[in-house]
Amino acid sequence: MGTTDEANSLRLEGNDHFRAKRYHNAVNAYTKSLQCRLTAEALSNRAQAYLCMKQSEKALMDARKAIAMDPFSIKGRYRHAMALINLELYEMAFDDLEKILEIDPNNKETQKMKEAIKDKVSQVRILPNIIPPSPCTSYQFLFDYTTLKTLPEMFAEYFLSIHCADYKAILGEVIETDMISVLVEGYHKILTPENFLRIIDSLVQLGSVPRFDIASMFLDADDKQALRGLLQRGELDEARKTLIERLYDL
Incomplete structure (x- = not known):
């Protein structure tokens, strides 16, 4: 410096x-x-x-x-x-x-x-009837989000298709509060016993991207209540539960 x-x-x-x-x-x-x-x-x-x-x-x-x-x-x-x-x-x-x-x-x-x-x-945007492929760039993620943000279930499935190792490169500079809100709503709708831990790990890894602190700061009470509800819908070890609570200030 x-x-x-x-x-x-x-x-x-x-x-x-x-x-x-x-x-x-x-x-x-x-x-x-x-x-x-x-x-x-x-x-x-x-x-x-x-x-x-x-x-x-x-x-x-x-x-x-x-x-x-x-x-x-x-x-x-x-x-x-x-x-x-x-x-x-x-x-x-x-x-x-x-x-x-x-x-x-x-x-x-x-x-x-x-x-x-x-x-x-x-102009009326045609809503997709299939989930877009996993994005390779931040731009592609932003473009896909504009079509999926009113379709929480599809956005959640799309988000799960992104490898956690790619979160920083793809999401690090573009993640916003509204995206997290839509994601949590979608995760509630698609959660099953089989994908519960994948969803939890996704939320944990999302907490490691550079802009997450700013984006999560503006989550409202409904978002946080929804996150608490997610944690109660499967078997979760205390360490990961505590980590989610800390990351999202629950």
């Missing part, structure tokens, strides 16, 4: 490269800045550089981290929305744009973009 001054100097160097449209150089400078000091501003700037390089998934991850560090970062949230739009995740992008307008109701750029994607958001 370097000093704050070093981090800021490298970020400004990145800005110079960006203005000159040397986007690869800008990314390198922002990365060095982040190695010195992790800041929402440098993450947001690197996200914009990735957007200009048509690397929307990387832009999404950086913008998401920037928002986690500074929920009121308008630039970070707008770049997050732009990455989602590029990935055709319009509903999630629309939510981002609405959050920006809650902070800055007169933001004309955001108003214009919200209007531009309104029709895409309002």
